[in-house]
Amino acid sequence: MALCMASCGSENAGQGGNTQPAATQAVSGKTIFGEKCVACHGNDGKAAIGGAVDLSTSTLDKAGAAAIIANGRKAMRAYKDELTPAEIDSLAEYLQTLKK
Numbered sequence: 885m886a887l888c889m890a891s892c893g894s895e896n897a898g899q900g901g902n903t904q905p906a907a908t909q910a911v912s913g914k915t916i917f918g919e920k921c922v923a924c925h926g927n928d929g930k931a932a933i934g935g936a937v938d939l940s941t942s943t944l945d946k947a948g949a950a951a952i953i954a955n956g957r958k959a960m961r962a963y964k965d966e967l968t969p970a971e972i973d974s975l976a977e978y979l980q981t982l983k984k
């Protein structure tokens with residue numbers, strides 16, 4: 885599941901056993917996380933590279949996480965200039981799924 889190089893992305897981006905009725909946006913928080921966040925936080929959010937925190941044990945709720953993503957904190961920069969509010973929202977939602 886970690887390796888999906890040749891066969892993903894072209895179709896059925898919205899499928900994945902997801903039962904939530906949140907089919908409003910095409911952007912997937914998981915996809916953005918893979919592009920922009922894994923370098924420090926790792927695939928599962930636990931890597932904590934360079935002082936990043938383990939996101940699986942984060943106590944932030946969705947709104948709190950969205951605020952950090954938008955405005956940054958310490959070594960983590962702000963993403964509000966490169967991600968849309970909808971993208972930040974779906975990212976924050978995805979982060980909740982990394983928690984135990």
Ligand code: HEC
Pocket residue numbers: 916917920921922923924925934935936937939941942943944948949950952953957958959960961963975979
């Ligand atoms: C350059 C490395 C780096 C990247 C890239 C990065 N982060 Fe971070 N992140 C950090 C660091 C460092 C902290 C801890 C900041 C602190 O100590 O206040 C952090 C903290 C966080 C927190 C706060 C968690 C908590 O419980 O306090 C969230 C949420 C978060 N990052 C999400 C993301 C998301 C989503 C992305 C991708 C858009 C991302 N980060 C990309 C380094 C990074």
